[in-house]
Amino acid sequence: MGSTNESAAANGLIAVLFITRSRPGPRLNFHYPARPQWPIPVKSRKERNANSGSDSESDLAADEALQHKSTKDTVPSPEPPVEVFQPAAGLESGSLASKVDTTPARLLGYSVENLERLLAPGKWSDRKKFEVCLDGLTLLGHPVYAGQDGKWSADGKDSQVIDKHPGHALPETVDEENEDGDSTEMDNDVDAQEEYQGTTTTAKITITAPEDAKSSHDFTHIPESLDSQNGVSLATSLNSASTTSGVIHDRMTMFHVVFVVAANKAKATADLYRHVARKLGKALYYCQKQTNYVSTESRTIMTLKMKAKIERLSTDALYAQMLETSQLAWALKEVFDSISVGRIASIRLDGSEISLQIPLPGTESHLDGESVLGAHSGILLLEDKETLLRELTTGDTSPLAFFIREHTPTKTLQKHAVNLGLPVADLLYLARHLIKWRKAKAITPLNQRNYYVVSPEAPIQRVYDLMPEYATRFAALPSLPQMLKILSGKPIKYVMLMPSRDHRGPYMSILAYLVRHGFVVQLKTFAWLQCPKDLRNSVAATPRKAATPKSLLSPHLRAMDDDTASVNSDRTAIPHAILSERFKSRSRRSSTGTQETAVKDSPAGAVSGPLIIVNPGSPTHVESDAIDRIQVAISDEEVQRLVPSILPYLDGEKVLEELAPREGLKRSHVERALEVLEREGFLLTFRRI
């Protein structure tokens, strides 16, 4: 598991921002972490300096220092409140302010104000993918807008809350504040806000005049935004200066959770949008429609920020408060913390739980990407059954609980289906669900007669941690290091490790444990059919229709021609019986043992060797001849009968251990057949993970 998590973790998530737009304009409501790890470009930019002369003060590292400095700055200048309300101002630069100019709050190396505008696209982006790449950063989100009339819900039950016509704005805002139990002083505040928008805007315009002119084009499609752009911070900040507990809330017309990602992860970005950003956006939209959740939460956050500003709380203290008070802030933190390291984020929004994750690549053991979950796969639970059952909210009687209780990693889903009396399709669905949420992984069912070896990605660093747990689980059995040592030697069938039949249960549990933690993987067997040299000689000796001109093109045919020549010239074929005799004396310890002998016994192997049939599906003439020959030559009748069903698997790409369940054959029969074929030299096998 460890290694898979690491690979998924490389999604370069830097921060999560939460933007809302209300009548005064877009606003960065919340972001996590408080200080994103994004280096500010060292090279100061001409344009930035032109906008704000105090570029250097924006260094995030200097944050705390500034905070301290600001507490000493007891003389309130007329301007600080202006800056105070800028959402991130309290986080990034304290209230350090020069007498005439303000240091704009900065985030990710840009001014928060500009970022807010950048990340509040027009209504064209409503519930669509929004992706902007900015100098090494990708900003990705799923903006959600209120309906055409500014309403969030279709039935209009909370229409009084979200009516956005300016004329109706005031009283309804108040209503809403009252509803939510906030201060009733809001009346006055809002009045003040309205008044101040006109006057203070002009004060600021001198600082960023060209920008205003330009940015007016940004939101021409939003009627209110033109006049409200500059008012966003000013009006409300005035309010914050005038009251200690007041909250200004405007009807939110849009919200947007933005994921900030390092831009060089294009694939990760697509996944992040599909699996996290969009789902979160949809969930929030639902909550907003139902209970006005998002606007309530954003108001909570803004209140805290304002209070923190006034009380001159440190960023850390503010964050602690926000995370404690606002469920949404906590949810965003959880999303960031989990997604950035590739884990599943489980969050609670408005009382309902949702889980978000970027699925692991393939959601499979990444070493065998080709094996897709099917009826013949098994699954391995990655957590204990008890734990899983406890986590289940569906209750003990649900099919999922039933499946988990009865599950064993040694059976295919098909067998499970039969045992449980459920349709295979249902089990596949349950299995996919478990795999998707990383509670299980798809495997070839564990079998004691399979080969298992230590995985190249075995999390060896965890051996020390797991040893005590392992020791308590499997007391009086070989220790974890011992098992690893044995399984990293020459591959043997797992059953060979078991001292007796009675040990089967515990040893299979050990195996499941090792596979679950990624220590071992199955070593799979693959094979091709091969026609030994002498059999081919006999093919050549009895002049069949022989080589058609067409098959002359085959490289194998040439080999055969050589073969014939050499045989005719000086050598006699070793009688087949003798060969088989020798093979029988050999143990089948190494699959290649027979192969090796075959070559050894025919020193002419350098000139003419066996014919290997690499494409049993579409054999050439020579190859089908050889296949016929082999079938006739097989001594065992039962094996002969099995050959047609085995043959398609002998292409070097199909796992022989899966043959029996897929073809509905008895494993012991198939094994015996393969053994016979190999012993008689008709099989070239190799094993790989």
Add this chain to the structure above:
Amino acid sequence: MLQAIFYARFDLAKGPSIIHQHPPNSVIPSATTQDSTLLNFNDISAYVIPDYEFCNLPLSIATHGSRMLGYPISIEDTKYARNRFTFNVCFLLDEEDDVRPWTQVVKKTAMFFRAMEEESSLLDVEEELSGLIWAGDKGYPAKDIGIVYPLLEAVFEQMNAYKEVCVRVDDLRVLNLRLSRPREIPAEVHGWDVPLLTRQLPSPAQWTWDLALAKIHPHIDGIKHVRRIAELADVEIRLVKRTVRELLYHERAILLDIFHFQAIYAPTADFAWFAKDAAMQEECANYIAVDPTKNGLAIHSDHQTSPTPTKETILALYASLTPGLTVQDFLLAKQTELSNIDIRRFITFGVIKGFLRRIHKYALAITSSTHITAAAIEPTGGSSSPTKTTKPRTDDAIPRDIDRAWRKAALSSGWATPPQTEKALATGSGSLSKSARSGEGSNHSESDELARHYLNGQHCLDEVCVNMHASERKIVERLQSGRIGEVLLFNR
């Protein structure tokens, strides 16, 4: 594939507006026709001409299935109205296209336009030209007027046709662009990696080689590992690593593992592909063939063996490699078949082609022995042996730092650098002075001390061998001597 290219500017009266686009009607619909456009410019105009803070930076946006790559440029000068001239040359691609090859093209184009404006005001002047028709207006484009439209057209046509652009604007300016896929930055090179050149390097006459490359080049042969190359060429290992990494970046070299007879190799999934590829097997046969009489490793049977092994033999031999089987055992088991095969080439061919993988051996300390210092271990369990664990120090940065510091000191003081002392040096800060005082006698315990740095299961034995200048067999002997406590050796 470039879908469209346009030149937009901040107009004082109209705001962000497209002046030129190609193909015509691609973004701004013409007044006469009602063709559908690739995207709605009004939606994204804020991202074509953004806030000044976001100017002079790459800025792109994906929407409506297209991706607009831009590099807004804002030039500040008092000669302009409002003291600014802001424009952007944007490239429209399909949203799914890989943008990485384009980023440099977009940037270079932006810089080219910027230079045109800054040096000669060509962009500003163009708008004064009589007869200039703006995109979307009737009669657009007016092909003979101005330089921007022909330039965009040429970039668009040539880029889509050749993935290269060469346009001359005037006597001084030529825009050259080429779409090239940026290469992956190779991972760090280790001391125990073996570089192998896969392509000829341009001769020093054609290319100026850097000094390190010139010195190490004769030693890069697919056999010597980086540390050995450093020693033979007398180049600092850091420089060797950097040079090798450079060669990897330019795809001139690949990294192999150290070939030795205790190594283990096993086939990968690609082996099935190899078995089907007759040409590859032919190549393999020619590469690995060796005259049997000159093959010191093979027993010489009186059988006549042909100069090249057959494909079937090769396949059978590769198939018989399995986890847990060392090259040595493999060699002993297959002496006859291998008589006309160069075993090293046989293995490296598989590794190079990717159908063999090396299985490395790792060591993990399980129980402490009495003489391990307390600093190096943290016993976590009781006295029963399976739970009594040690956690060897994982910090191998320390020996390296000390090595470097010591070398620096040695060089500045004019000492000779005895190669012998290196392993003692790497043992850590405590043993530095100790090793200087005690002579040959303590060599063993120092090596064991060093070995403990590598016993956390994270360091393959190749690494240990290279750093300790010892063969794997010796290291294994030492690890199993009991002096270091119980050590688990495993392959993965």
